[in-house]
Amino acid sequence: MKLYVCWGTFDVPGSNEHPCKAACDALVQADHEPEVIKTHSSGYLPRLLQTPSRKRVEDGTGSKWVPALELDDGEWISGSKEIIAWAEQHARV
Structure with missing residues (x-):
């Protein structure tokens, strides 16, 4: 699985x-x-000014916004709330 993010996964004050x-x-x-x-x-x-990875997100989700999750089967999940909900429903622990 691939998680597409903006510039990183950092803490924000x-x-x-x-x-x-x-x-x-x-x-x-x-x-x-x-x-x-x-x-x-x-x-x-x-x-035209987007990076290749941001274009991939748009092609997969229809939106340029991240975060976006690309699952191994090719399914896409867009948005942090949706990704969090998916993670909770598909926990491996």
Whole structure:
């Protein structure tokens, strides 16, 4: 499985956890080992200016926004809340 994130899975100061980190943490807690792929661009940019990994996310989900999870069977899950819910439902522990 591949987890596409913005620039990383880091802590952000303040009260809200970064969505990419929250998705990654949920997968790891559920005993999954996602390959984390940094897309290094912004969903606000037009497709022409997107990185190849961000274009792959858009092709798979219909959206340029991350986090997005690509499962080994080719299924895509888009959004941190949806990825967290999937991880909870598919925990290996």
